[in-house]
Amino acid sequence: MKFALINPHWSFKGSIYFGCREPHLPIEYGYAKTLLEKKKHEVLIIDCHRENLSVMELRNKVITFNPDYIVITTAPTYLYWRCTPPELTAPIETIEAIKDLDCIKVIVGPHGSVTPVTTLRKLGADIVIIGECEEIIPLLNDKNRNKWKDIHSICYKDRDQIFVTGGPHASNMSLLPPIIWSKATLDQYRHQHHRFDSNESSSGAELEGSRGCPYNCLFCAKDNFRNRYRKRPLTIVLKELDNLINNGIEYIYFIDEIFLPDKELLSALIERNIKFGMQTRIDLWNRQTIDLLNRAGCISMEAGIESISEKGQLMINKQYIISTEQATEYLIYAKKRIPFVQATLIDSRLDSQEAIENWRQYLQHFGVWANKPYPLFPYPGSAEYAKMWGDPDMQAWERAQEYYHNTYTEFNDLQEEHFLHLSEREVRSIHEQRMRITN
8 A cells, every 4th residue: 555644834823832843854754654664565755844845736746646545743743742833734734735635544643642533523534543653554554444443542434423442552662663764865854953053064863762751740741642751772773873874964863752861872872973962851860971971972951940949840740859959060060061051941930030030040151051931831631731621622722722822921932923823723724725725
């Protein structure tokens, strides 16, 4: 069978999304493509965001390929499944362009993992995969809907009925193969995520060393995907990494939810001529492991501090195992060895504004960047959402954005513009898309 794996052409205008807007390697599709090709399927990845494709250009590509299945993601990259744009504007535009084609339409991503029935209805798809998608996509090898009931972790429509076959899928990271990207593909992705010391001539890529997080912070939307901490086998990670290096990649960003002090991995990185960035908790490190991190090639560290007070940390369920003073010392120690160190803050509403500003200025004196605390978006699928409203329902995404819109009137230094209401963006997207196709 033939599978077209599509990343929409993302537009973030009017969105509360504050993640990176550059094209990133479609890692979830890289896994899926490798697994599908092992089963002798034909696979085409279409990255509309990177290729800057119009809806008609996308449509023509799909028609030419003539797939049996079309897969569309609702998040720009695996890196941002946990903080995706809440609206479905880009996926709506994508599926509207190809909805009349005779193929099965499949949706993957955080929206369908948290609210599968709602996502299926909004997008008019045939199937929604619930949870991590790369191992489920290859199971879709029969267009006979009567057989879909045997596939776990999907939501699908058969005639006028909608069926759900189980909860979120968590991939077996020990079995996922290395993604062997071609040089031609890597040459198309030049972005070096979260790197601020480079010249534009070097090249970057993303890599996954582990998935999930052993902690349960209130704000993190990970209940339905990328939840339980799982490491990939080191031999697999290094095989994928060596392919990147051999194809000219000079910088990688680990998309891991939390990069732990893994001495085996760090020792292997020391042996390779590679620079990298990652996100972590500073309380998991000490002077010795920070030194090892530096020797391994780390040039960008994003450390989630979130709150500088014990009350604030308790409120968001992120209790540090060291004091704020010790964390501050480690951040400054790291900055003396790592070119870019960021201390990320969120608005816990319990920290003194004066104390926060004094702390930020103190860190900045030593070169550590600390953002102004950004508002906490209550993502459906996070403990914060459940605390406020219970389990996500058909209006979960609209409710969360309405709350955010009504609660926060000022923008932080990670956001760029005013945002539209979620339903307004989605309705406008459908109208504009239909006008483009008609014309």
